[in-house]
Amino acid sequence: MFHTKFIRDPLTMLTSWLIFLSVLKLTYAVKEADIEGEALLDLLKNLNDSNNGIQDWNSYMVSPCFSWSHVTCRNGHVVSLALDSIGFSGTLSPSILKLKYLVTLELQNNKLSGPLPDYIANLTTLQYLNLAGNNFIGSVPASWAQLSTLKHLDLSSNRLTGTIPLQLFSIPVFNFSNTQLYCGSKLEQPCDSKSDRPASKKKPKLAQAVQFASCGAFALVCLGAICTYRYHQMHKQKSDVFVDVSGEDESKISFGQLKRFSWRELQVATKSFSESNVIGQGGFGKVYKGILLDNTKIAVKRLTDYHNPGGEAAFEREVHLISVAVHRNLLRLIGFCTTSTERILVYPFMENLSVAYRLRDLKADEKGLDWGARKRVAFGTAHGLEYLHEQCNPKIIHRDLKAANILLDDEFEAVLGDFGLAKLVDTRMTHVTTQVRGTMGHIAPEYLSTGKSSEKTDVFGYGITLLELVTGQRAVDLSRLEEEEDVLLIDHVKKLLKENRLEDIVDRNLESYDPKEVERILQVALLCTQCYPEDRPIMSEVVKMLQGVGLADRWADWKQVEDARTHEQFSQTTHQFPWSDESTHEQEAIQLSRAR
CATH class of the missing domain: 3.80.10.10 (Ribonuclease Inhibitor)
Structure with a gap:
């Protein structure tokens, strides 16, 4: 009705x-x-x-x-x-x-x-x-x-x-x-x-008359629609047609091509939002596995605090952005549900969950990611970001790129999800926010210190994600302190690379891998995580470097700058603390610690 x-x-x-x-x-x-x-x-x-x-x-x-x-x-x-x-x-x-x-x-x-x-x-x-x-x-x-x-x-x-x-x-x-x-x-x-x-x-006069009449009727309908719209705008009344659904909010929200689910439909699909159906949890709520009456598997993202302004903004942002961006490596939104106290998003269910789950949270009888699958994730994610940054109109920055937000479909292809923190890019200015949001260890230095985010912010997060793929470890891991290692994954990897300990970098769960391919991905990762955003490549360049195109020259330039910086820092430390030659190793250790 x-x-x-x-x-x-x-x-x-x-x-x-x-x-x-x-x-x-x-x-x-x-x-x-x-x-x-x-x-x-x-x-x-x-x-x-x-x-x-x-x-x-x-x-x-x-x-x-x-x-x-x-x-x-x-x-x-x-x-x-x-x-x-x-x-x-x-x-x-x-x-x-x-x-x-x-x-x-x-x-x-x-x-x-x-x-x-x-x-x-x-x-x-x-x-x-x-x-x-x-x-x-x-x-x-x-x-x-x-x-x-x-x-x-x-x-x-x-x-x-x-x-x-x-x-x-x-x-x-x-x-x-x-x-x-x-x-x-x-x-x-x-x-x-x-x-x-x-x-x-020539057309028969009857056909011409019918054509003119049709055009006139269409023009009247359009004119009536415009007048109706203006009338309701002036009187602040709604003119949308909605079907009554039990539990639906009176303050209707219309999102074009998306399906509107009823609360009862999603409640049944998720077994009353059972904790046993929880497959993920983010900053704005939990994600549940569900099965519709036609046996379609879905993922239901439920905002836990709708009255929180940030949660409502994330809901509207994700719906808007994901309707703009359509790409094989981006998560597709199926529909939504709104009630007086709920905001819910519905996605296709990703059978293999997230990259983070496959790297670190597997059950004993589940399959992990082999080296071939990890390479496909690296390429698929790069293609998705390349589309968002360089091909989508308007451009979009994700701002929370990490292994937990990269999902895997039935064929283990990467699908980038969770656009709750994403922003449209204004080409005239770098986006500035008063509140830095994201995940520690994945946040670019300039975003953390100035609040300025850009496409290069995502490039930094992508580089950290590549390190996660190679090592299987988290971007920040306090347990490494017990082994007197670096808490930040990027510092940990840099140290091992300087010591030529490639085998200690690679995830121990990988039974086989190509050392040359691992080295290539590590090089791309470090180029993406440079301190200054202008030094980082754009995503179309990243895609080419993953294929080996242009990587050697760029890596050589990076090495030269890195070696010069290390030498300068070491000289400053030596000048400040003039130890004897027998203390060389201690000097290097303190210098590296100060640099970090």
């Missing part, structure tokens, strides 16, 4: 229903984003882009609708591909059939070859198809006669032969010229449609 107090007149009801139906449509579109992205990547592979004309179709970006070039979307679906004059030399892939909403396909002026694919006939929404100026051979498939929605077809300047299905001559605009297809006097049909053809220019 709908809240009638929010509906003052029929126009408001109509507007609200239009909004409601649009949200349902968008929700369905999001579910198919992965399918369309994978289809486009397979299509690009078969087109053979040897000239690298398309470089931003990235397998790590789940939805092609956010930033992929040559792609146009509507309601979250791909509706147009403008791939003309790029230099393709391959063929069309059947994966194009997964683009169920494709309206326009432009592939003219490439070097595509082979026969025209008959499965094009299954693109039931296609209206514009241009394959001119390629090297297609054979005849036009008879099945193309089924393309009833087609309004423009251009097959000119190809090596096509044979007859043309007669139905294609009824298309308003067509062009079969400069081919060996039978048209013209042979079929008494023109090879191309003329601009003054009645079929392509």
Whole structure:
């Protein structure tokens, strides 16, 4: 039943229903984003882009609708591909059939070859198809006669032969010229449609009237929606339509494409939020494992203190940011629940929990992370951060990067989660906060001392996370004091590296590993954790260095600066305390302690 107090007149009801139906449509579109992205990547592979004309179709970006070039979307679906004059030399892939909403396909002026694919006939929404100026051979498939929605077809300047299905001559605009297809006097049909053809220019008066009437009705609806919105804004009243759900708060919050769960639904899924279902705990609440009635596994993040302003801000921030950022290595939000005393977020359940759990909290019968899995985590996390910093619009800084916030899906692929402390980046200024938030040991020095955070703050946290992956240890561990070791993991690793004790750095739970790969990741980690943010690499550079590109030169520069700094500090200490030569080792020990 709908809240009638929010509906003052029929126009408001109509507007609200239009909004409601649009949200349902968008929700369905999001579910198919992965399918369309994978289809486009397979299509690009078969087109053979040897000239690298398309470089931003990235397998790590789940939805092609956010930033992929040559792609146009509507309601979250791909509706147009403008791939003309790029230099393709391959063929069309059947994966194009997964683009169920494709309206326009432009592939003219490439070097595509082979026969025209008959499965094009299954693109039931296609209206514009241009394959001119390629090297297609054979005849036009008879099945193309089924393309009833087609309004423009251009097959000119190809090596096509044979007859043309007669139905294609009824298309308003067509062009079969400069081919060996039978048209013209042979079929008494023109090879191309003329601009003054009645079929392509004129519409029946009834159709025009219907069109004008439809446009007028749509304009009235839009005008009514604007007026209704302004009216309710002026009177501070709500105009959203909501379905009554037991336990739901009267102060409704609407978050677009996300599903609204009822309190009872999540209570049943988590067995009344049983402590036995707790799989994690953060600064704003606990995370529970749950199972919906359709057997879907979910993770339920419940804020323990909704009335705390920080908790409410974290809730709204996480919902907003995670709806902006869509990437394979970022956690996807399914929905939410609000009551008078609760704010709850619902995510897909990550079967293998977090990286921190797999490194340090495993049960006896559970599988840890081998070296291959740890490398995949390093790369996946780097790709996720690269997207947030350099490809997402607006840019986002996470501000709490650590092994506990990196989740693992069924295939042990890294998924970056917990955006409760994240911030949108204003490109005009470095973000300044009056309250430093994060996890000790992962917080960059400049953020801790000045309150200034930037993308380089995340880079520092990523470097510490790499050290966690290699060592299996925590960023801060007081137990190391008992062994007269450094409490901070970064200092502990630096000391062991100076002593060439690589085997003592690597996690003892690793049965096998490649020493060269370990050394490479350690080098990247130390470059990411340099004291000055301007010295740290950006994440796109980190991705390349993980592959070995540009790492040697950068590491050599780092070593030179580090050695010079150590020498300077040692000289200052020696000048202040002029010990004899027999005390060299004691001098170094005190000097290193002072440096830390």
